[in-house]
Amino acid sequence: MLYILKKIKFKDILDIEEMKIPKGKITCIVGESGSGKTTLLRMLNDLTSSDSGEILYDGKPIKNMDSVSLRRNAVMLPQTPAIFSGTVRENLLIGLKFSQKPMVSDEELLKAMELVKLTKSLEDDADLLSGGEKQRLAIARVMVMDPEVLLLDEPSSALDEETERIVINSIVEYTRKNKKTMVMVTHSKKIALEFADEIIEIKKKNLTIPERSLK
Amino acid sequence: MNGVIDLQLWQMAASYIFIAILLLIVKARGISREKEIIISSVRMTLQLIITGYVLIFLFDNANPYLTLLVIAVMEAFAINNVYKRTKMDLGKRLKKIIAFSMLSGTLLSLVYFLLIVVRINPWYDPRYFIPIAGMLVGNSMTGISLGVTKLVENMYTQRHIVESALMLGASPKAAAKEIVDGAFDSAILPTINSMVGMGIVFLPGMMTGQILSGTSPVTAIEYQIAIMLGILGSVALTVILFVQMGYKTFFNERDQLIVTSPLKKNGS
Numbered sequence: 001m002l003y004i005l006k007k008i009k010f011k012d013i014l015d016i017e018e019m020k021i022p023k024g025k026i027t028c029i030v031g032e033s034g035s036g037k038t039t040l041l042r043m044l045n046d047l048t049s050s051d052s053g054e055i056l057y058d059g060k061p062i063k064n065m066d067s068v069s070l071r072r073n074a075v076m077l078p079q080t081p082a083i084f085s086g087t088v089r090e091n092l093l094i095g096l097k098f099s100q101k102p103m104v105s106d107e108e109l110l111k112a113m114e115l116v117k118l119t120k121s122l123e124d125d126a127d128l129l130s131g132g133e134k135q136r137l138a139i140a141r142v143m144v145m146d147p148e149v150l151l152l153d154e155p156s157s158a159l160d161e162e163t164e165r166i167v168i169n170s171i172v173e174y175t176r177k178n179k180k181t182m183v184m185v186t187h188s189k190k191i192a193l194e195f196a197d198e199i200i201e202i203k204k205k206n207l208t209i210p211e212r213s214l215k
Numbered sequence: 216m217n218g219v220i221d222l223q224l225w226q227m228a229a230s231y232i233f234i235a236i237l238l239l240i241v242k243a244r245g246i247s248r249e250k251e252i253i254i255s256s257v258r259m260t261l262q263l264i265i266t267g268y269v270l271i272f273l274f275d276n277a278n279p280y281l282t283l284l285v286i287a288v289m290e291a292f293a294i295n296n297v298y299k300r301t302k303m304d305l306g307k308r309l310k311k312i313i314a315f316s317m318l319s320g321t322l323l324s325l326v327y328f329l330l331i332v333v334r335i336n337p338w339y340d341p342r343y344f345i346p347i348a349g350m351l352v353g354n355s356m357t358g359i360s361l362g363v364t365k366l367v368e369n370m371y372t373q374r375h376i377v378e379s380a381l382m383l384g385a386s387p388k389a390a391a392k393e394i395v396d397g398a399f400d401s402a403i404l405p406t407i408n409s410m411v412g413m414g415i416v417f418l419p420g421m422m423t424g425q426i427l428s429g430t431s432p433v434t435a436i437e438y439q440i441a442i443m444l445g446i447l448g449s450v451a452l453t454v455i456l457f458v459q460m461g462y463k464t465f466f467n468e469r470d471q472l473i474v475t476s477p478l479k480k481n482g483s
Contacts, residue, residue, distance in 0.1 A: 063469075
């Protein structure tokens, strides 16, 4: 197991008795809006701490780990992706800069853009992209970082249904091929059923139950 | 021989005609600012009269303790003014950092300026110490106010960008870098701009004052150049200390961003 959550409580939003997120698998977190899916994801990224309980990452309590290095291993993509001022190239490279990883070639960047079907020049002003393009740019940025764990919050919320399938499919393929772990929050049960190895449903102010286990 | 014109009381009174004109204008245009104009004119007059007498007393009774007391009052007033001027909920930690930056930034610059540049003797000579301290503290106060406002505002309005950087594995320092640099920049920019126009667009107050009181323009200019550089140094030092420590108050020990709306006043 990559993550084990025990007796997690957060305000009156989350109350989790126990939750396990497997390593090297694709886990989807579903649930109605306001049920705390994003909060849960933020906890896995150590961007929010629970009021009580314990989260283990690779067997170690998160609270004993350095949060910045944890985030470099388990990179999170927020629902509204941040676009930093600058070009598409600068935006793709900024994750590597932030996490102090070596820079990669333009070829690698174009490959990542191809995976998310983003057909833009590396020189383009990132601020001028459409909402959907910005979201795909942010996804490509995470892939360029090549982290062990991808924590994705509604990565396709700004995409039309067709693009959504293509993009999710690419990320899933990338995750499986490179034996990464992916935790994806999604409102779409369809997407979850189609792509997830595990689905965890969070109910509002309630216990979470693993809904289904595949493979 | 210099022929310094001493203003008679009636001459002083005559200058209030400007206020009278201003009052007529705002009244005619229906701008409701009469009260503020009257209050600020009265305040300025009274404060300056009192200051004049205080300075006479201080100059006649030069004493290190008195000089130190004056600088302490100045600093306390300036720091309090920064808290009030920012019109934001600053929080205890940030307030402490503002006070620390103001004190260390201005005092270090002041000591250097007085003892190494101007070389006053005795070190507490109030004729030099007090006006120069006033200029350094006053300008640093304006600078740090701008810096505080920019830092607090942008940490709030750009919290999504900062958090996104954290999610990508940025250290708080890297995540806040752009905001910190922006705050520093906007704090020192007015001082830099005023240096550009100096001598051409306007004659700075201190220099004008020295010239009016009969000092040679060359001496006045020497002082003005030195004091401008001193002011820039003091502003820059104060603001850099503030932003370098200040951004850290927006993160907790888990390197998580903790910002609340700076606009709500809840008296923390």
